[in-house]
Amino acid sequence: MYTTLAPVLAExxxxxxxxGAFNAHNLEMVPPMIAAARDIGAPIVIQTSPGTARYVGMKNLVAVCRSMAEDEIVDVVLHLDHATSLTDIRDAIDAGYSSVMFDGSSRPFAENVAASRRVIEFAREKGVSVEVEIGTIGGTEEGISVAHGQLTQPEEAAAFVEQVQADALAxxxxxxxxxxxxxxxxxxxxxxxxxEAVPTPLVVHGGTGVDEADYTALTARGVRKFNVGTxxxxxxxxxxxxxxxxxxxHTSLRNNIVPANDAVAEVVRRKAGLFLGSTPVAQAA
Ligand SMILES: [Zn+2]
Structure with a gap:
């Protein structure tokens, strides 16, 4: 079923x-990612940065996710990751994305609250889920670097969630x-x-670097969405x-691209299985 983030996280x-929320970087990799989740019975969040969304075309991404979700036995959410522009959010919702993240984390607290509330109001009207962020996550994404992340403070998260009732909190x-x-x-x-301070389902970003042995501890502490991109x-x-x-x-491109798609499907199958509660086994480097 093509669905929104809220019921998937509630379940x-x-x-x-x-x-598992997996970043697609081109259109080729989307079907094998969804098929991998289907094979193990897990729901999947396919997410794209605004950059990838523009590159592939928002409606193209919606069409592929929707058709697979309707034809296959798997729940698929299509989510816009780290949107800082309200225009990107509006365009994704208009194109048929079922979930968006508004990232106001680099703005002053009051502005993050105000803008997040506007996004939620707009998205709810269209039946679309919203993820917001408090605290900033360091590292580089889409060429934008944040040298040092600002760890989320529980008191600040509680104050934020009191005013911003989103479906997920990064x-x-x-x-x-x-x-x-x-x-x-x-x-x-x-x-x-x-x-303990907030009831909202929590989201971990930059998940590639996290030790798989820690997944169980994250799940036990309220993490309901885990992003894997790199x-x-x-x-x-x-x-x-x-x-x-x-x-x-002159070799058929299939011979070059199918192994790359298979490699991505293997990552999704493994990670999504662990997120469901499988025990990690040592992985070859
Ligand atoms: Zn992120």
């Missing part, structure tokens, strides 16, 4: 698991966008305090370099 909350607990080589030290104690780029690119570098120029 995860009720049963006690986390939903928090900063030590993860970084774009990191994939080292393992991230996440602050589980801080996450626990945020979880690992998908790395998997796709590595496979594509191998195939493109090894084949003749």
């Amino acid at each position: 995860a909350q009720r049963v006690g698991y986390t939903v 928090v900063s607990i030590g993860t970084h966008h774009g990191s994939y080589k080292g393992k991230t030290a996440i602050d589980l104690d801080l996450l626990q305090r945020i979880h 690992e998908l780029i790395v998997a796709w690119t590595r496979a594509a370099k191998r195939t493109f570098g090894a084949t003749e120029d």
Whole structure:
């Protein structure tokens, strides 16, 4: 079913698991990502940055997600990730995205509250879910760098949520966008305090660097949406370099691209399985 974020997270909350949100970077990788989630019975959030959304075309992304969600036994949410512009949000909703993130985290608190409220008011009218953010997540995404993230303070999160009733709240607990080589030290104690302070389902960004052994602890502390982006780029690119570098120029493109899509599907299958509560097994480097 093509659905919004709210019921998918509510179900995860009720049963006690986390939903994988995977960034698509081109249109090719979307069908294998959805098929991977279907194969293990997990719901999936396909998310795109505003940049990717413009590159692929918002309506094209909606059409693919919608048709697969309607034909296959899988719940699919199409989510706009890290939108800072209200125009991007309006365009995505008009195109048929079922969920959006408004990222006002770099604005002063009062402005983040005011703008987030406007987005929620606009989105609710159209039956679309909204994720907001308090605290800032460091790292680089889409070429935009935030040198040092500002960890989310539980009191500030509580004050924010009192005024902003969103469907999901992104928090900063030590993860970084774009990191994939080292393992991230996440602050589980801080996450626990945020979880106790706010009822909203929590979202972890920059998830690629998080140790898979920590997933259970995150789920237990209210994380209902977990974003994976960088690992998908790395998997796709590595496979594509191998195939493109090894084949003749006139080889069917399928021979080069299918292995890259398969690599992405494998990441989704593995991560989504762990988010449902599977036990991690050692993974080859
Ligand atoms: Zn993010």
